[in-house]
Amino acid sequence: MPIMTTHSELRELAPRALRAAFRAGRYAGHTAGLAPGRLQCNLAIMPAAQAEAFAEFCALNPVPCPLAGRTAPGDPALPDLGHDIDLRRDLPLYHVYRDGALADRPRDIAALWRDDMVGFAIGCSFTMESALMRAGFPMRHIERDVTVPMYRSSLETRPAGPFGGAVVVSMRPVHRDRIDEVRELSARYPMAHGAPLHVGDPAAIGIDVERPDWGSAVPIGPDELPVFWACGVTPQVAMMGAQLPLCISHAPGAMLITDLDDGTRADDEPTDRQDR
Incomplete structure (x- = not known):
């Protein structure tokens, strides 16, 4: 069995090193703050x-489903998002x-991968959190x-x-x-779901804030x-509703970490973190 790594030990690692730790089975938790x-x-x-229907669904719902990348059938790589992504x-x-x-x-889906599988990478609000924390x-x-x-709201997506x-x-x-400040700042990150969808009374969007559907209160x-942003678990709900014989997602909170800096460039040479 691999030696498990804690979240705090991962905080200084660059994206490629983080993916290597996940690939080695050394961590199975959330990626917020990494x-x-x-x-x-x-x-x-x-x-x-x-x-194609799923790609249309993302296009119709760009706030909860900001599409960052799509694989060719049977190819698990996303070279535009990062070096050697699998x-x-x-x-x-x-x-x-x-x-x-x-x-x-599972921690690994290689045994489930097929020649007809297509993978979609959809932006996540964890990217925006770094900017919010820098702002205090x-x-x-x-x-x-x-x-x-994370909560299922009473808001509905546009179907495809x-x-x-x-x-x-x-x-x-x-x-x-x-x-107002958090609205303005998060709106700068459309690939991380942008500005909040709702602020204040959770019941107005069908939510009991003490009982999340995923994650911890x-x-x-x-x-x-309470400030609510659209969430990339929305596609999981859509896939579950479609009742496909087989589909796969990230576990909520456990994301693909790319090499993209704010969604604009791909490199893996951070100046303030050790790539180890």
Whole structure:
């Protein structure tokens, strides 16, 4: 068995080294706070027969599903997103769905990969968190080393083919005096879901904030409001609703870490982190 690595030990690693640790099976947790300034991505893998409909679904729903990359059928690589990326092995943890139900949570999906598989990389709000933290916004889930709380909302996506369903949102508490600031800052990151979809009363979008569907609840202070961003778990809900015989995603919170700097360039030469 490989020696497991903690989240704190991973914080100084560059993207390529992080992927190597995941590929070696040394970590199976969340990736929030890792590789600050680099694009993290949600993952959706399905047979090529459904790929065009899914691409249309992403195009119709660009806020929860900002498409960063797509593989050729049978090819697990995404060279435009990073050196030597292998979607079969380079995430900490995967979810495997069969006929719409979660069937397995493996660390490696090489045995499930087929010549007709197509992988989609979809931008993640973890990228935006680095900028928010630099601006002094606390990220309570990172402080507590838990996965960000995520909820099925009452908001609906625009359907395409068999894909549709609820918009999933993630939540971060923000001081009520800084709401306009967090809106403006996060709007600069469209590949990380952009500006919040909702601020304030969770019930207005069908949510019980104490009961996330994925991740862990975090406390909201008396001077804070819950702020909800679109979330890349939305495609998982769409794939489950489509009831495909087989499809695969990242485990919520366990992302593909790319070499892209804010979604604009691919390199792996950080100046402030040791690539080891």
